[in-house]
Amino acid sequence: QVQLQESGPGLVKPSETLSLTCTVSGGSISSYFWSWIRQPPGKGLEWIGYIYYSDITNFNPSLKSRVSIAEDTSKNQFYLNLSSVTAADTAVYYCARGRVPVGPDYYYYIDVWGKGTTVTVSS
């Protein structure tokens, strides 16, 4: 059974870069859409983006200029970097496994989620 675990600093200063790691256990990191989602306190979910096959990425247009996602198949890990953070980036950050089934209908869904990690942006 695949499990995901987020790790990284819980506190980041304004204007700095938020960096998180997601470790995948119980399965291979290959062939899935490894995704990041966040949830500000008391608010809804926000899709950040995903990486597929190590070099295909797709990002939320509102974050695209500040976000990058990478993966390391040798470590079964993938990563989120979000630069120039402000208080508005304070949220619970989830890593997740996205899938697109084989077939005539192309659709994406998220079937495995990490437990989430809280990141606060404050000086």
Added chain:
Amino acid sequence: SSELTQDPAVSVALGQTVSITCQGDSLRNYYASWYQQKPGQAPVLVIFGKHNRPSGIPDRYSGSSSGTTASLTITGAQAEDEADYYCNSRDSSGNHYVFGSGTKVTVL
């Protein structure tokens, strides 16, 4: 604001049926997936594709779609169904993904 619109809150009597809707132009061409989130927990996938349920999700959960509206229906709601529910699908450009604004379901 989200490109997928959901009612903020709905309530349902125990054992009755409730439908949660998700509206957006992209839904005319793309399926939505649905997620249940309880307080302090990560979301859980409940419906994906045309009307698929992951293993372990009760069959009282079902999905449907018509035009620009996707719906999640809980038939015979139980106390444990009280949660926030989010839809997810493509944005209006069709190139990225977005979550709906979320619906809080209260079971009375």
